[in-house]
Amino acid sequence: MKFTINRNSFIRTFNDVSRAISTKTTIPVLTGLKLVVESNALILTGSDADISIESTISADDEDNELVVTEPGAIILPAKFFGEIIKRLPESTMTLSQSGDSLQTTITSGASEFTINGLEASTYPQLPTITAAQSLNLPADILHQVIAQTVIAVSTEESRPILTGVHVTIKDNQLLAVATDSHRLAQRKIELDDSVSDADFVIPGRSLNELGRMLGDDVKTVELRIAENQVLFSFDHTAFFSRLLDGNYPDTSRLIPKTANTTIEFEAPALLAAINRASLLSHESRNNVVRLSLKVDEQTATLFGNSPEVGNVEEQLTFTNLQGEDIEISFNPDYMKVALQGVGQSTIEVAFTAPLRPFTLVPSEDHEHYVQLITPVRTF
């Protein structure tokens, strides 16, 4: 095995593939990067058994400056190899390994590293996904769907199914839902392609890693689903994720259809006020802030309190307060995350009763994104 390559090109692809490589795995070979050198391309693979990422660097792209002298394959210790290649002195580097030896030499300028690799054939096989049918999604939309739903997945392993995002494809509509049973986020998109129905749960962690890989240069992502795996393909990369086993709870009837009180806020201003109020609530045993809406007086007041430290009271700026007066207490951290999910927009918050979940929707598009927060009983 011998090749020379542009170091930045290699590092970029290595960083992508490294997202799937964990130093904590119980399977030693998975702490390695699998490197396959073909006559015209390199194939880098990383996996933690849940997520596997395979990415190709082609000699056809001149920016890669890839020159393969001798094909071959090896597994290199990923963390260590990554630290080496980041610190090499020149803009290109050469990797070589001879015959049956597992020693790989990395040279760049006057610097020469020799590191011990593992036999490439010991690396686990990647899943094979034979699904003929695929679904193409614009990368920016997929990125948004991920960002807007993973925020509500559970981080507790007591109900593993809730650590994933539930995706349903039906009637040319994709519905993504996540809930940790205290809050819920639901995003809908209309599909251009006509695709067959599907129903699966992807681990939130997989979606987080996938989301981080969808930079501005990625335009379209192709999605294929198998029995217990999903494959996202884009550019030179294949991203595999295990799916979660089990039935996702029925969330379709959780979102209230009617409201007794509605109000609109600028999300960034409300977020800043919630951040201030939570300074106090974080100091108290029950992390709760209180919102008081008075329709006749047209006031919205947010309260935070900690018996030891002090309290805060803030008059919120709002529009369109309608319906009945309400006093409601909730965990400000759920509200923070929900507001980060909507970004710069104006949001409508709709309440039914002090102890019933309330909804947040973007004012300009009620239909496609809704978040639900369960209030806290304080008496």
Next chain:
Amino acid sequence: MKFTINRNSFIRTFNDVSRAISTKTTIPVLTGLKLVVESNALILTGSDADISIESTISADDEDNELVVTEPGAIILPAKFFGEIIKRLPESTMTLSQSGDSLQTTITSGASEFTINGLEASTYPQLPTITAAQSLNLPADILHQVIAQTVIAVSTEESRPILTGVHVTIKDNQLLAVATDSHRLAQRKIELDDSVSDADFVIPGRSLNELGRMLGDDVKTVELRIAENQVLFSFDHTAFFSRLLDGNYPDTSRLIPKTANTTIEFEAPALLAAINRASLLSHESRNNVVRLSLKVDEQTATLFGNSPEVGNVEEQLTFTNLQGEDIEISFNPDYMKVALQGVGQSTIEVAFTAPLRPFTLVPSEDHEHYVQLITPVRTF
């Protein structure tokens, strides 16, 4: 007590004073910020008993937008108060407190916090330094002296005196020395002022905090020394530090006067090579790299090795290699810190024997800065 102030001006001064405030102190009142409101100025004080910082915000500076309505004094919980003032909505804020109440109200825009303070009179007295004589130092020189010496102080409490920097003023020359017994850094400056002799040891931690406060806007620092305290005064700030008790070891004869081998490197290039070699040495039990200098062949080679992971060999770029061949092993982390201490310059490294300390000095100024590193026996 009541005043209104520009929030950024206050935060800047608060951040400076906060350097002395620890949340880990065993003296509860020291977790607080002491705030004294005079008719024309605020005085903020923070202390952890070792370091005390007092800083003044004057109404004379219009940028401060300080308007005092009622003088007074209070101690506020520093960490918590800091988080509040950073998150307030408007560019100004008002603090008020009435009569004997310890409750302090902070208002900014529509946001109103009420927090519990402590009685100002319970705050410890700051040291009084009556020394008539003072020494004025340019802030940039003092900053350099600090940066170049604190890197060699000991972090181990087994010999407390070595956690400080030893400062000697004699014959209008200031000498600052630090050593942790594995390496040493010594910086000399000639003084313009004629000052009396002095000899004291300042905790490295105090100097680190002082160094961080000496931004580009500080021009001159006035230094006054008392029995067991030193006071650095600049701009609107008084920085007090406790001095260390005990006799600092005599370091004057540690620095070799002659050398058998000398070589010059560009510090940044050598640093990059050391960083690469240390990748391997960090993986091995004894964290050591080896430097081999061959005068006839005019080669300088750096080796790093880890039996499990692999090895690295690098031909170094150098100038002026003279004297005898030498092979020497040392801890690369000491060399890294030493090279960071000299910045962009060319350095001369001088060796006497494989097991004797070697020196690093800037090539263009041998006189004023010298670092010493003790090699490691590897056989």
